[in-house]
Amino acid sequence: MTAVQAEPALPGSGRLTDELRAIQVVWHRDMLHYQRDRIKVLVTLLQPALMLLVLGAGLSALLPTSAQGADYRTFLFPGMLVMTVHSPAIGAGVSLVSDRQMGFLREMVVAPVRRETLLVGKCLGGATVAACQGALLLPLAGIARVPYDPVLLALLLGEMVLIALMLTAFGMLLAVTVRRTETFHALLSLLMMPLIFLSGAMFPAAGLPGWLSWAVTLNPVSYAVDALRRTITGRLTGPIPDRLFTGPHWGGWAPPVQLELLLIGVVGVVMLVLGGRRFGRSE
Amino acid sequence: MITRYLRPTRYFTAGTRHGPPSEDVEPAPAIRARALAKTYPDGAAVRGVDLTVGAGETFGFLGPNGAGKTTTISMLCTLTAPTSGRAWVAGHDVAAASHQVRRHIGLVFQEMTLDQGLTAWENLRFHARLYGLPTAVAHERAAALLDLVELGDRRDSLVRTFSGGMKRRLEIVRGLMHRPRVLFLDEPTLGLDPQTRAQIWDHLHQLRRRETITLFLTTHYLDEAEQCDRIAIIDEGRIIAEGSPDRLKSVIGADRVELRTRDDTAAAERLRTEFGLDVDFIPQGPGDPGGGADGSEGGGAGRLSVRVADGAAFVPRLCAGLGVAVESVTVVRPSLDDVFFHYTGRNIREDGAPRLPGARVPLTPEARS
Incomplete structure (x- = not known):
């Protein structure tokens, strides 16, 4: 009132550093929540673990198997990894929706940072949580006759990070597009089933009728499952039942794992950009 | 000891303006609005508001529900784009320089916007970091401000365990963490019991004295309007009276x-x-x-x-x-x-x-x- 008030010269006024710090802050908040919610960690792990044990044991008895080599459980393992990653990844979208509902989103969007930045931070947070969950499932590899090969496990983890990013970006896109909480949850449960079932996570996609196999080919999750699966089979010594382990084909040509991973990355980036634009525009 | 942290530190020295605002050279008013209007598809919410709020003033925006208070405040806070008219907050245009405006304002929303799964300190740290405050500075400032609003001993408690009045106080502290020039409060005591409301006002006056900050608040409590240096009465999107409570x-x-x-x-x-x-x-x-x-x-x-x-x-x-x-x-x-x-x-x-x-x-x- 008396004199001209001192203008707060906030340190680090370089724009990029501001945005990067904002990403870190938003990410860190998700980590705090993850650490605190031990029960959720356990519950989201339990479902794929049970699937692997129960479904795996039950169905592998029906299917061709050998004393060594891969069986249905080996087939199921990458599917369960994707399932484990998918739930917290989509959960990041859910948390954005609940932040909006609880009002916390307003606290974030009035900050002097770009909204796209907040979305990226949220995405990285979700992906980190998802990858952590995936990593916690890796010790069950032995049940699925997947060797505890450090290189293989590292590869799987890396791929899970990428897959988690794509799925998180999908959750974010959905969360910023569908603004009503109820609609968001309804849409989520509608979409999740086909995305998992039509990805070859639980049964081979090869046996599906024409139009459904199209759905499998178009489903990005199929490539996620197949990339993980082929990373595993690439390092198995025993026989691999072909009928079970055939992944998505483009007119008889199976895209190499690298291409599949690239595809997942591209889809993730496209969804994130779309989501970011949408989020940046909304009031 | 507390006051030491509340005075401007070396991070906040004078003369670091990013160029004077183009329109006026004299000390800029904290808030200036000219013919500010907002029309939604279902009708006009604000129909041409003119406002000037001086630095250090406590300004109350009084009106019944649906009069356009919240819409005006969210235009001033850059949360809603005006349909027409212009506004400057802390010398910056809300539409053209929204980032600059955001750096210099603090906001306390009508609804609770704390993360209840985090502690008080974690909420404050989140905010401080988002506004570019170094953690060490944030730490000192949080300690001082929390003491001032009598939340010092609850620093590490989860916000979930706080009462309504405590949450409000924490939100006010959060809004002040980055030393804004203007603190906007949208119905700051809505839904609180009279005793808690009085307490919040004690704290606001105390904070205002220490921080030489401009307070801009909306309210539909008349006793709350009495606390302001100046008030404007808004009804149906227009300001119909303005002045000190005594003058009015x-x-x-x-x-x-x-x-x-x-x-x-x-x-x-x-x-x-x-x-x-x-x-x-x-x-x-x-x-x-x-x-x-x-x-x-x-x-x-x-x-x-x-x-x-x-x-x-x-x-x-x-x-x-x-x-x-x-x-x-x-x-x-x-x-x-x-x-x-x-x-x-x-x-x-x-x-x-x-x-x-x-x-x-x-x-x-x-x-x-």
Whole structure:
């Protein structure tokens, strides 16, 4: 009132550093929540673990198997990894929706940072949580006759990070597009089933009728499952039942794992950009 | 010891402006709005608001629900883009330089916007980091501010365990973490009990003294508006009155003298003929805002009300010249309630409902301008 008030010269006024710090802050908040919610960690792990044990044991008895080599459980393992990653990844979208509902989103969007930045931070947070969950499932590899090969496990983890990013970006896109909480949850449960079932996570996609196999080919999750699966089979010594382990084909040509991973990355980036634009525009 | 942290530190020194604002060279007002308007598909929410709020002022934006208070505040905070008109906050254009505006404002929203799964400190740290405050500075500032609002010992408790008033105080602290020049508060005490509201106001005054900050708040509590240096009354998207609470009350111009007599009819007649006054009859009723009348006794009877320039000087003349036994006399100074009714013809709390029938000054068209 008396004199001209001192203008707060906030340190680090370089724009990029501001945005990067904002990403870190938003990410860190998700980590705090993850650490605190031990029960959720356990519950989201339990479902794929049970699937692997129960479904795996039950169905592998029906299917061709050998004393060594891969069986249905080996087939199921990458599917369960994707399932484990998918739930917290989509959960990041859910948390954005609940932040909006609880009002916390307003606290974030009035900050002097770009909204796209907040979305990226949220995405990285979700992906980190998802990858952590995936990593916690890796010790069950032995049940699925997947060797505890450090290189293989590292590869799987890396791929899970990428897959988690794509799925998180999908959750974010959905969360910023569908603004009503109820609609968001309804849409989520509608979409999740086909995305998992039509990805070859639980049964081979090869046996599906024409139009459904199209759905499998178009489903990005199929490539996620197949990339993980082929990373595993690439390092198995025993026989691999072909009928079970055939992944998505483009007119008889199976895209190499690298291409599949690239595809997942591209889809993730496209969804994130779309989501970011949408989020940046909304009031 | 506390004050040390609340004074500007080396991070916040003068003369670091990013160039003066183009339009005015003199010390910029904290808030300036010109013909600010917002139209939604279903109608106009704000129809051309002009405002100037000086640095360090506490400015209240008073109006009933749906008058356009929240829309105006969210335009000033860069959360909503104006349909037309312009506004500058802390010297920066809200539309063209929203990032600059955001750096210099703090916000306390109508609804709770804390992360309840985090502790008080974690919420504050999140905010501080988002606004670019180094953690060490944030730490000191949080400690000082939390002490000031008596939350120092709850620093590491989850916000979930806080009461409504505690959450509010924490939100105010959070809004001040980055040393904003203007703190916006949208209905800061909505839904809190009177005692907690008073406490929040104590803290706000205290913080304002220490931080030399401009407070801009919306409210529909009249007692809250009394706390402000200046208020503007907004109704149907337009500002219909502006000034200090005292000045606005002086617009009403007159005290109200309410009296109980043995014979109201005769008294009313004498007041008209002998004193040349307009007389209103206030029936006895619940929720009567008569302010000071002694309540229950005289069952069923109402009160007579007249307006005079100086109520205290009028009372002796009245008792001497009325010729009817007077049971009680009350002099009521004009309240903001009267002001609001004067300008809008409505009571602020009961949206749209007319006040007590025949109780107040009739609304003339000139009075609105």
